[in-house]
Amino acid sequence: MRIGLTGASGFIGSHVVDALAAAGHQVAVIDLRPPHRKDIEFREASVLDSVSLNDACTALDILYHLAAVADVNDVVADPVRAIDLNVTGTIRALEAARLNGIKRFMLASTVWVYSSAQPPDFDSVDEGAAIDVAAARHVYTTSKIAAEMLCHDYRSMHNLSFTILRYGIPYGPRMRFSLVVPVFVRKALRGEALTVSGDGSQHRKFIYVEDLARGHVAALSDAAVDQTYNLDGSEKVTILRIAETVLRLTGSRNQIEFMPARSGDYAGRDVSSNKAQRELNWVPEIDFEEGMERTVPWLVEQLGKEAVAAASDG
Numbered sequence: 001m002r003i004g005l006t007g008a009s010g011f012i013g014s015h016v017v018d019a020l021a022a023a024g025h026q027v028a029v030i031d032l033r034p035p036h037r038k039d040i041e042f043r044e045a046s047v048l049d050s051v052s053l054n055d056a057c058t059a060l061d062i063l064y065h066l067a068a069v070a071d072v073n074d075v076v077a078d079p080v081r082a083i084d085l086n087v088t089g090t091i092r093a094l095e096a097a098r099l100n101g102i103k104r105f106m107l108a109s110t111v112w113v114y115s116s117a118q119p120p121d122f123d124s125v126d127e128g129a130a131i132d133v134a135a136a137r138h139v140y141t142t143s144k145i146a147a148e149m150l151c152h153d154y155r156s157m158h159n160l161s162f163t164i165l166r167y168g169i170p171y172g173p174r175m176r177f178s179l180v181v182p183v184f185v186r187k188a189l190r191g192e193a194l195t196v197s198g199d200g201s202q203h204r205k206f207i208y209v210e211d212l213a214r215g216h217v218a219a220l221s222d223a224a225v226d227q228t229y230n231l232d233g234s235e236k237v238t239i240l241r242i243a244e245t246v247l248r249l250t251g252s253r254n255q256i257e258f259m260p261a262r263s264g265d266y267a268g269r270d271v272s273s274n275k276a277q278r279e280l281n282w283v284p285e286i287d288f289e290e291g292m293e294r295t296v297p298w299l300v301e302q303l304g305k306e307a308v309a310a311a312s313d314g
Helices: 011-022 050-056 072-077 079-099 111-116 139-158 180-190 209-218 239-250 274-280 288-313
Strands: 002-006 026-031 041-044 062-065 104-110 161-167 169-171 194-197 206-208 227-231 256-259
Touching: 002 011, 011 026, 011 209, 026 050, 041 050, 050 079, 062 079, 072 079, 072 139, 079 104, 079 139, 104 111, 104 139, 111 139, 111 161, 139 161, 161 209, 169 209, 169 288, 180 194, 180 239, 180 288, 194 239, 206 209, 206 288, 209 227, 209 274, 227 274, 239 256, 239 288
Parallel strands: 002 026, 002 062, 026 041, 062 104, 104 161, 161 227, 169 206, 194 256
Antiparallel strands: none
């Protein structure tokens, strides 16, 4: 199939490009930055520019929409820009898909939409959980819920089919250095203590990025038309375990420093990916230990280059 991807020059998008190309699809990256590999078509466009975006979406069967502000710190710093990109950018992409006769729109969403799922005391949630619009939540989460709603609107108004993929927390090579694993690796390399809030028992289900990318290929199945899927990891990983794993894999003897727990810190919620396993035959294959053994050496190499470059600039 002829497949376009907005935001495909980023961390997750670059791995999705690899997975789709490996599956034999004709791939076009729609972004402001060129793709990470030279054998992939590049169509320069911004999701905030309808003209360039509409032109970039010509002659495609499927459009994956990954372009978004994903770092919550960036959302806090500039919530207006985040809404522009995550919500207005989504409707521009949907409109480009409609105008170009694209068969299906694939939206990158997040399991964080379940932070306002009802009832709030449920430990485990799945795609059937109801979202409470009045719940207190982050602007980032609201932007992703709005983007999902727009997909449903375009299905009912314009018969544009969709598939929504709610990501867990991805990690792996090419990840942003602002995320927790790179932050811990950088501290370990600098000889600094790794700081953990509370007792470190807060947990998340981390998903190795190549597993996440495979889920995008699986979602091309006809079974996924007009469906929503969670693509999350298979095991709960505590913040303390992340810190301990980083110290072991870097050979660091640094200390773990426990800080006072942050008020209202999200302890973690178990998100079920059973629907993706049942309908798409998708399950994560890389456990946390193996994923970290692949990720930490890459981070050590990249952060080493960063340090050398900073020294040269100085």
